[in-house]
Amino acid sequence: MEMNPSNLLATNPSSPSNLLCPFLSPSTHLHLSSAHIRRRRRYKIFTIRSVSDPSTAAVKQDVFGGKRELTGVPSLVDAMSPPVRIASSALIVAAAVAAGYGLGSRFGGSRNAGFGGAVAIGAAGAGAAYALNSCVPEVAAANLHNYVVGCDDPKAVKKEDIEAIANKYGVSKQNEAFTAELCDIYCRYVSAVLPPGSEDLKGNEVETIIQFKNSLGIDDPEAASMHMEIGRRIFRQRLETGDRDADLEQRRAFQKLIYVSNLVFGEAAGFLLPWKRVFKVTDSQVEVAVRDSAQRLYGFKLDSISQDIDVSQLVSLREAQLLYRLSDELAADMFRDHTRKLVEQNISAAITVLKSRSRAVQPVIEELDKILAFNNLLISLKNHPDASRFARGVGPVTLIGGEYDGDRKMDDLKLLYRAYLTDALAGGLMEENKLAALNQLRNIFGLGRRESESIGLEVTSQAYRRRLQKAVSSGDLAAADSKAAYLQNLCEELHLDPERAVQIHEEIYRKKLQQLVADKGELSDEDVKTLEQIQIMFCIPKQTVEAAHADICGTLFEKVVKEAIAAGVDGYDAEIKKSVRKAAFGLRLTRDVAISIASKAVRKIFVSYIQRARAAGSRTESAKELKKMIAFNNLVVTQLVTDIKGESADTPPEEPETKEEEEQPEIDEEEEWESLQSLRKARPTKSSLGKSSQKEINLRDDLPERDRADLYKTYLMFCLTGEVTRIPFGAQITTKKDDSEYVLLNQLGGILGLDDKEIVEVHRSLAEQAFRQEAEVILADGQLTKARIEQLNELQKNVGLPPQYGQKIIKSITTSKLSAALETAAGRGRLSIKEIRELKENGVDVDNMVSGSLRENLFKKTVDDIFSSGTGEFDEEEVFQKIPKDLNIDLDKAKGVIHELARVRLSNALVQAVALLRQRDHVGVVNSLNDLLACDKAVPSTPLSWEVPEELADLFLVYLKSNPAAEKLARVQYLLNISDSTAEALRGMKDRGGPQNGVAEEEFVF
DSSP states (O other), X not given: OOOOGGGSSOOOTTOGGGSOOGGGOTTOOOOOOHHHHHHHTTOOOOOOOOOSOTTSOOOOGGGGOOOOOOOSHHHHHHHSOHHHHHHHHHHHHHHHHHHHHHHHHHHHOSHHHHHHHHHHHHHHHHHHHHHHHHTHHHHHHHHHHHHHHHOSSGXXXXXXXXXXXXXXXXXXXXXXXXXXXXXXXXXXXXXXXXOOTTSOOOSOHHHHHHHHHHHHTOOHHHHHHHHHHHHHHHHHHHXXXXXXXXXXXXXXXXXXXXXXXXXXXXXXXXXXXXXXXXXXXXXXXXXXXXXXXXHHHHHHHHTTOOTTOOHHHHXXXXXXXXXXXXXXHHHHHHHHHHHHHHHHHHHHHHHHHHTSSSOOSHHHHHHHHHHHHHHHHHHHHHTOTTGGGSOTTOSOOOOTTSTTOSHHHHHHHHHHHHHHHHHHTTTSXXXXXXXXXXXXXXXXXXOOHHHHHHHHHHHHHHHHHHHHHHHHHHTHHHHOSOHHHHHHHHHHHHTOOHHHHHHHHHHHHHHHHHHHHHHHSSOXXXXXXXXXXXXXXXXXXXXXXXXXXXXXXXXXXXXXXXXXXXXXXXXXXXXXHHHHHHHHHHTTOOHHHHHHHHHHHHHHHHHHHHHHHHHOSSHHHHHHHHHHHHHHIIIIIHHHHHHHHTOOTTSOOOOOOOOHHHHTTHHHHHHHHHHOHHHHHHSOOHHHXXXXXXXXXXXXXXXXXXXXXXXXXXXXXXXHHOEEEEOSTTOEEEEOOOTHHHHHHHHHHHHHTOOHHHHHHHHHHXXXXXXXXXXXXXXXXXXXXXXXXXXXXXXXXXXXXXXXHHHHHHHHHHHHHHHHHHHHHHXXXXXXXXXXXXXXXXXXXXHHHSOHHHHHHHHHHHHHHHHTSSSOOOOHHIIIIIHHHHTTOOHHHHHHHHHHHHHHHHHHHHHHHHHXXXXXXXXXXXXXXXXXXXHXXXXXXXXXXXXXXXXXXXXXXXXXXXXXXXXXXHHHHHHTTOOHHHXXXXXXXXXXXXOOTTSSOOOOOO
């Protein structure tokens, strides 16, 4: 039967698979010696323990059985001393020999018969003597047994007494029978000392067994075999039992046996106790058994520890830990768990009281003080000079891993923390010791910084409010010389953040303001005085006061403004005006705040008009919606702003003050207004100033600049084109408007929040758009003639566009046309470097009009033309510097292009010259050799080679007859690799005459 080795020492009764383990397998073969087999037949293992004293591992007297009675020969042997027994044995043998000799002589009649009788009877006597001595070990074992049974307490057994028994009977302790009795006694005792499976170890079993083993004087191998025998006993019981609980008890008994046995034999347990070989137990399972048993024993020791722990108890725990062979890590964890459980008891008691109907605070504080006192005690013991002798794990208490380590219980811990903090501030002062206690309590409870600060801020704020109320009611705050110093002192006493105190002051001011406004709907002079006193006492800044008034009083004022706006154009009567003026001045709002509040409501109406204008199907419909918005602004919003300011409707608006330094920048704007015809009509005049509408409330911050400009442009187009009415059959009728529409246009600009610069830009862009459309038609071919210039000037005047902008558009059109023409000419190769220079001299931006690739192609073409001109001239400055600069080409890149073209052209020029020579084209030969010289000037070359050297001489002769310059001739001679002697011979041939210039057939020397 194969079982899972991991279940050998498991103690979980819930899993049926754990009830069996390999060491219970009936197929396990236990190989024992014959001596052990014989001894095992005599052993009886008893499990009867004394329960009279649970703190000691005492056993009953009947554990070892009753005394043994000796009868017959053993009783006779027991009565003899060893000398007497030896003498008696010798006497018996001698008497038997003598008797045999006498009988043999008498009945045999001869001496030989006498000897035969002596031998026979002597042998019988020897047998009797042997029988007498052979029962000595048994008698010694029986006396040993009776000795142990006769002791009232097994601890009274002495090693000297046992040795005396062995010496009395002349037997050795190594004698098989005597050793077997010792093993039987030891086995019975160990079985009685070990508690049953349902009971736990008491902690002194190991010491008791070791003491009894030493008293018996039994050797460790023999004692270890008894421990293994007890294990086999448990093995058999687990095989026989069918009860689940009984199986669990046997498993726990086996664990305790392993633990106690390992401690009894110490380091020798590894080879004296073959658990793994005999019972198929792994080393890890043995370690688990030892660990679990040690933890149970140490746990029993910890149960006696309370919150009044002292140094002696910690030392005792450390000694117990070492005795139980428990690791420091496990011991520290167990100690921390125990201290946590002690603290959890206090927490549970405090929470029970706090949640009860009585809600008594004092018992809760007492429990929390116990926790803090216990925590301080542990911290002091941790820092004790002899802390190394103390139990491991001594330190601050923590709730991690316990009942209150979770989000569910965190709310209860917060309640306790709040209760302790509230009690600490009950006297209106936060003491330093209480502050330290709160920090410890926060660490014990595991509260985060934010959580504790939130609770502390709330509780401290309440205490601060109570102190403020007391200071105000008693007059201490009003009488203080420095209100700020008084309030700062309160914050320091309560350990309150001054910023939070400022918030509390603002809340008090706001609450008072709400109360006054709610009662009367406005603020009287007495109310204002009261608020000023609160502001002074609590040192509230002016900005905070204004913000509070804008928020609280502004809500009421906003309601009045919305009612006035809802009345519409026809409903804004005297009653509405009166309510607006009363709200604006009765609520003590500043002009800017009141205008800001009204602006929010008005701008929402403006935006609704804008949305309808955008959704309109035509420009005329959009213009109508914009006109409604302008009318609403003139008749309602303008009057509303006037009432808020407290001005008369007939009072003209105030002229903004101008400064001398601002007059100069406005000159350009004046010119702009005068240059555009539509601008002149839309510009406000002195006659329209009295009827102007408000511009303080506008949509500048509500709409993007582009959207505002588009809306303005829409109405401007309406002013320019008039109202368009569609009639059947697709026709339309345009009704022109007078210049009064431009006045509305100017008012629309104010509503949209457009400044003069933006308005001018809209008018100019519209004029530019119209001018550009007509000018592109006129300048379709890009040619600007005198007639066309006059036509464009007339067009510019008609659209009202300033001349400088018209010229800019004309230049843009002609430039774009010219750019296209240049691109085409460069692409087709019809553009030369000379023309490029002429265009640049005339101010044409060739670099932007002609792409870089086309300019590079033009450069290559220009250089190639130089190399193929047939003149032999090459201006390095012109080619390497001026031409790349004119074409805006990188000099290094241009140099690389020149070198590449020169190398290619150099070899091609020689081939071309030979070909022309064979064709008798002497002029072409001279031109090709000149091209060769030009390429050589760009990239100096080495002498050239040719398959037919005679043809090179012919080339030189032809070039010689063209009367070139001496410098060119010498370079051609070098390039064609003509020696000086050959050159002289060729010159002589030229001097003797011959055909010239290819007029007649030439006869060559070679």
